[in-house]
Amino acid sequence: MKIGELSEKSGVSVRSLRYYEQQGLLQPGRLMNGYRMYHPFAVEQVKTIQFYISLGLSTEQISSFLHCVMVNKESFCTxxxxxxxxxxxxxxxxxxxxxxxxxxxxxxxxxxxxxxxxxxxxxxxx
CATH class of the missing domain: 1.20.5 (Single alpha-helices involved in coiled-coils or other helix-helix interfaces)
Structure with missing residues (x-):
């Protein structure tokens, strides 16, 4: 899915999604024309990022454990x-x-x- 679709499905602005990408929280693929292409799993990932932001965590803090949380339960991420x-x-x-x-x-x-x-x-x- 393209960035606009991800924005619509996740309820997060395109600007925020680009920021998350800059911070290393999202890694979209690129099409030949340079457009970002996100996996359907990215919707869940963005919602997870938003949850941790709502706890007051910085994107730097989130990036230190996001991969672990997306693969495992939070309690397994030391x-x-x-x-x-x-x-x-x-x-x-x-x-x-x-x-x-x-x-x-x-x-x-x-x-x-x-x-x-x-x-x-x-x-x-x-």
Whole structure:
């Protein structure tokens, strides 16, 4: 199938498919006229790539284990566990940072409301 057909069947843009090819995640064949030709299996491969992207993994990380996952069950691909653990640590750090930002914003909002109420009370007392 050609790249447009793969795009339609997988729901992924032609631009993304070309990017996946540049990153080594997809390896289409080429016709004599230079057109890309994808195996029907490529639809499943693209959906698998999209799944791992939805987990927040980079295409570089995905390329390190994609072949294994496409051939075996994920649990047999030992390359994945350290990547998952690293990503989980990154997510935990982001949550901690966002929790801190949220707390700081809540403090600032509370302070501004208290200041505003104090000013309003002084004006009302006049």
């Amino acid at each position: 390359e994945i566990m350290p990547i998952y653990q690293q990503k989980l640590a990154e997510v935990d750090a982001q949550i901690a940072m966002l929790t801190s930002i949220k707390s700081n914003l809540e403090d600032r909002i509370r302070y501004m409301r208290e200041e505003s109420e104090a000013v309003q009370k002084k004006e009302d007392d006049k």
